[in-house]
Amino acid sequence: MKAKHFLDPCSRSMVKLWYGLHLIPWYVVKLTLLLIHGRRNYHAYVAKFHALHPARAYSFGRGRFIHLYYEHNVDKVIKNSLKAGAVFIDIGANQGTYTILALSVRDIGVVVAVDPDPRIYRYLCNHPILKNCNAQILNKAVWLSDSKTKLTLGKSTLLTSLTPLQRFVNENHFLNMMVECEGIRLDTLVNKFPKVDLIKMDIEGAEYHVLTDPLLDLQKVDALIIEMHYALKSIEANEIINMLKNHRYRIYIISPLLLKSSPLRYHLFATRNPLLW
Secondary structure (H helix, E strand, O other): OOOOOOOOOOOHHHHHHHHHHHHHHHHHHHHHHHHHHHHHHHHHHHHHHHHOOOOOOOOOOOOHHHHHHHHOHHHHHHHOOOOOOOEEEEOOOOOOHHHHHHOOOOOOOOEEEEEEOHHHHHHOOOOOHHHOOOOOOEEEEEEEEOOOEEEEEEEOOOOOOOOOOOHHHHHHOOOEEEEEEEEEHHHHHHHOOOOOOEEOOOOOOHHHHHHOOOOOOOOOOOOEEEOOOOEEEEEEEEHHHHHHOOOOOEEEEOOOOHOOOOOOOOEEEEEOHHHHO
16 A cells, blocks of 8 residues: 555655755755865764754754754665655654655655654644655554553653663653553564565664564564664674674664764664665
8 A cells, every 4th residue: 555645746745845944954054064174073063063952852843953963874774775665664753754754755655653652643643744644653662562561751752762771861851750552562563564675763772672582573674774772882782783683684884973973872774685775
């Protein structure tokens, strides 16, 4: 079943325009810093500049600067991985950045946005683009079982997690409350489709528990983009990488140059098709 866009025949162009308009601030800042500091040094100044930015969430109205800095080249990998008829699952969709990017792919097959935060679910269901598409929106947490579980809400929806990271707890980034949510195993979600072309996963540290589950079945998944929240040489990161290799994926780091300025937040691309890289 193909995802329909707006009823207007120019719908896909409107989605691209919506997405593109919010790239402009990033490119203005990036070009300015390149001209002032040169290609070699501008990354250090981008990191300093982002601290001055008022946004604290990835939304289309706010926060694209932070998003595109920390997730540099992720957009490009998604576009290269999705073709007509593809199935894309956005786990930890937050405010729908990558969900909407996937919907801009010509004749995309199925797009699924998954997020356990009730605030995000309401936002996505009322989004001016998503409510006019047949993107599937699931208010569930990808976890180790298909049962209810407890979710810790972040002050920002970016940090809501099943397994709050201690560094964020120490910085008081969470509300003093937990909510019950529906859990779903990753392979339960994947098995709803004959094949999944790409999964994007950003689940705030819970990727360690989900991806190292010895019962996890990823045979139907061609590729994954995983936002890692553990240092590259940590025990957790090594176990995740080894498990993915056991599933016959080749592992690449997206934008390795950013590791120096962001060692606890980077992206792995796991694929069985090296031609995608």
